[in-house]
Amino acid sequence: MYLYHFGIKELPFTLTPNTSYFFGLPSHNEAIEVLLTALKTGEGFIKVTGEVGTGKTLICRKLLNELPDNFVAAYIPNPYLTPSELRRAVANELNVELTEMSDQQEFTQRIQQKLIDFHRQNKGVVLIIDESQALPVESIEALRLFTNLETESRKLLQVVLFGQPELNEKLNLPELRQLKQRVTFSYNLKLMDTDQLYQYVKHRMHVAGYQGEEIFDLHCCKMLFKASKGTPRIVNILCHKSLMLAYGEGQNKVSSAHVKHAIEDTESAVKLNLKPLLVLSSLVITCLLLVLLYFIFFRAL
Incomplete structure (x- = not known):
């Protein structure tokens, strides 16, 4: 080209x-700093929101690359999943084997054992979900139940939600008030x-x-x-x-x-308003024509 x-x-x-093109805009740097701080303190839910195209996925990838060695990450880029599909996706990311007939109770037991194993190795587990505004309400509630797995001093599973502003609207639903209370750190990306x-x-x-x-x-x-x-x-x-x-x-x-x-040529771009300039140009041309006609008229006399 x-x-x-x-x-x-x-x-x-x-x-x-x-991520090699990551510029480090103040808003992006602050978001990553908030995320790393929240993860190190062992918080359950962390939320990063931003309008379409503000760089959420880039920050998500950057976070995955910069997670400390004592963290194990599970990444779900497409969260439009039923509770059962979400459980299997999490299990797959953490290499937890489930049978086709595994129910919620069996999943909970197996995932809890896996998280305990990581904890014994002094490793934290973080589940990172991109485009989380697409999560169905039932799946968000299932996600909350994941974070009930904990020791006396620390959550066994931390969750980072990346989403568009619609995520905030969804978390304001009465049936999700318990999860909303567990969001201890949040950040909104700026333009x-x-x-x-x-x-x-x-x-x-x-x-x-x-x-x-x-x-x-x-x-x-x-x-x-x-x-x-x-x-x-x-x-x-x-x-x-x-x-x-x-x-x-x-x-x-x-x-x-x-x-x-x-x-x-770009539909998503705001078209520049050139109308005032066109009006001004029209006025200038009109004035010049009037002056020209004035001289032609009086010269003819």
Whole structure:
């Protein structure tokens, strides 16, 4: 595509949550710090929420990579599961063998024994669930029962929930009030501001191997911010399209026109309001025409 043109080794603005491109936005760093602190103190439920495209899955992957050695992680990326399916998914992640006919009681006994074994090895177990707003209410209640497994001083299983704001709405349901009370640490991801977006774009280009002069100047980044509201995923889409447009024209720098076309081509982007400029231009043209007609009229006299 445009790799050779810009002298980069890989696409810098893909939507895959690649931890090598982790920028360390203040909001992301704070979330990871909260998570690691909560896990070390042995809390039962920890919650991280954020709008679509704010980097929840990236933080989730980053957490998995940075968990201390004394933790065993179970990761469930697709939580739209019945209570039975959720139990089996957890068992599978922890290498707990279950028969096809295993019921809830047998599962509880086997998973508890596995957790006790890890505890004897001085290891904590953390269950990380991405997109947890998709968990059915019945499965969330089953999840709460998992965390009843504990010693006198520590939970045998800790749960980290990553989800969209709809997760908060679901936890506000009366039937889930017991679980909501067990959420001891929570964090809500924030969007980027203009300066953070500017640094974010430069960072991703640098990680991709770019070493030349600035491709996205501050003016372009201000346009990106207005169109994306600071959402990383939308920024990635717009930057990728802008680079394609610049490459198509043989340009070594992204222009405001490239960004504008990228915005117009992206449904999730906020379209820039150019109406005031058009109105102003129309007024200027009208005034110039009136002046021109004035001189033509009086010259004719």
